[in-house]
Amino acid sequence: MxxxxxxxxxxxxxxxxxxxxxxxxxxxxxxxxxxxxxxxxxxxxxxxxxxxxxxxxxxxxxxxxxxxxxxxxxxxxxxxxxxxxxxxxxxxxxxxxxLPRRTAFVRSTSSKRSEGQILAANVDHAIVAVSLAAELDLARIERFLALAWESGAQPLVVLTKADLVPDLVTLGHLVQDVETTAPGVPVLSVSAEQGEGLDVLAAVVAGGTAVLLGQSGAGKSTLANALLGEDVMDVQAIRDVDGKGRHTTTTRNLLVMPGGGVLIDTPGLRGVGLWDASSGVGQVFAEIEELGRDCRFHDCAHESEPGCAVLAAIDTGELPERRLESYRKLMRENQRIVAKTDARVRAEIRKEWKRRGAIGKAAMEAKRGRVR
Missing domain, CATH: 2.40.50.140 (Nucleic acid-binding proteins)
Structure with missing residues (x-):
């Protein structure tokens, strides 16, 4: 600048x-x-x-x-x-x-046409708000982070409602779980009700533009009000049954924070579809991408190939199996989205299907040969 x-x-x-x-x-x-x-x-x-x-x-x-x-x-x-x-x-x-955008936060719509929807532009920090009042959904956090990285902004996970966690030991374990899920991403626990952690968050996002993302009931409006120093956003109580709330923010609003920087609040997102976010997925699962460089085959799918470094890490416990399953799911989803608008990608997918089909057929024939 x-x-x-x-x-x-x-x-x-x-x-x-x-x-x-x-x-x-x-x-x-x-x-x-x-x-x-x-x-x-x-x-x-x-x-x-x-x-x-x-x-x-x-x-x-x-x-x-x-x-x-x-x-x-x-x-x-x-x-x-x-x-x-x-x-x-x-x-x-x-x-x-x-003017040409420096960054853009985009997701796919829920429509069958799978169009992209731009949520915010020229964002420096993407704050993913996650409520500690409900069970952590690590896969959803990974999904938000993939879109955040792809946007060009710096992701930041904020665990809200920390005052509802019974003790500091439990809170520490929850923060550690998210840190493992979000390599290279700062993770902060805050309590807007008690003011804990807000000074750190305000200092991180000061001087730039931050977009506030998360599901309905994540405490985004309460967090926004705390950062803004006044009750600008409407707040409604969440249901005790499932920890969810109604959408209190219906439009995306850009507001100046008193300590510097601006905040874009967004409505709670029910669906968070990927939109051409292969680079973002790769950054969320950086350890899998790093392990993949040591696989015997450069196009290893990390499923059953010999010499797969990723599967070897699963066997030794170095890599949690949940992480690999989430990685596969997001990569497949992203590939489907891209394939709908990119003929070259569609051809590559068909080629991969044929390759895997041939491998499966050869394995079955080898098995029959051994039976005979």
Whole structure:
């Protein structure tokens, strides 16, 4: 990021320096320069709602229409966190374009067409909120982390409602379980009710943009209010039966935190489908990818091949079998998603099916030969 000192600030950056708390910097000013020449205003999208969006500018918050930037590609629509070029006036006022995104958090929709859905843009930290009031679902955490890594943001797992854990020993074991599941990812336990751990979390995300993710009932709205220092987000009690709650956040909102940085809160996500996230999956399961480099065959599927270093690690107890099963599941799901839009991948899948079929057939024939 460029320096923002008075000796190096560009006139465009200085003219809109009121946007600095929302993430405006000299790099964004440089990218925006051609649009400034057209008389357009820079601003950041703080909320999107049915073809309209709220954009914060140096002149205040403007309501603008997104009709000019609503293509057929759902990944190219305006979303919360985008930096945009907006008309200074007009009725209606229009967003003319959004600036190239530094990062983008994308998941697949629940539709049968398996389209991608962009949840937030230009995010530095992806906070995965997980409630300690319910049993940990490590596989779901791995899924969230795969999308977070793929987005280009730095993931962070926050275990909420730590005050409901009976003792510190149990809490330590829970944190350790998640750390094993999330190599290279900071794991923090917090209690928004008691204020524990919030100062550490606020310091981690200060100075950047953080998106808050998690299931309904994970305590995201309570956590957001604690970070913001006021009751901005509605909070509802969760059910005692299953630890779940109703969706209290219905839109994605971008809010400035008092200690620095901005926070994008999101609705609770029931479904978290992968969207072309092979790199993200690889980072979540970094130890499996590392072991795989020592397999005898470079295309080893880690199933029954001879000389498989991953299976050997399972046998010795170095690698938990649950991790390998989760890795296989996410890789298969991601491959199916990519195959729907990539003919080359579809051909590779068919080729792999044939290869495995031939191996199975040869094994059966060898077995019959031994029986005879």
């Amino acid at each position: 460029s320096s923002t000192s008075s000796t190096s600030s560009t006139p465009l950056f200085t003219a809109h320096s009121a946007l600095t708390p929302h993430g405006w910097d000299e790099d964004w000013a440089d990218v925006f320069a051609p649009y400034a020449a057209e008389g357009l205003l820079p601003g950041r999208v703080i909320r999107v709602d049915r073809g309209q969006c709220d954009v914060v500018t140096a002149h205040g918050v403007l309501r603008a229409d997104t009709a000019f930037v609503t293509p057929h590609d759902p990944l190219r629509v305006v979303c919360t966190g985008d930096w945009v070029a907006v008309e200074p006036d007009g009725n209606p006022r229009y967003v003319r374009t959004y």
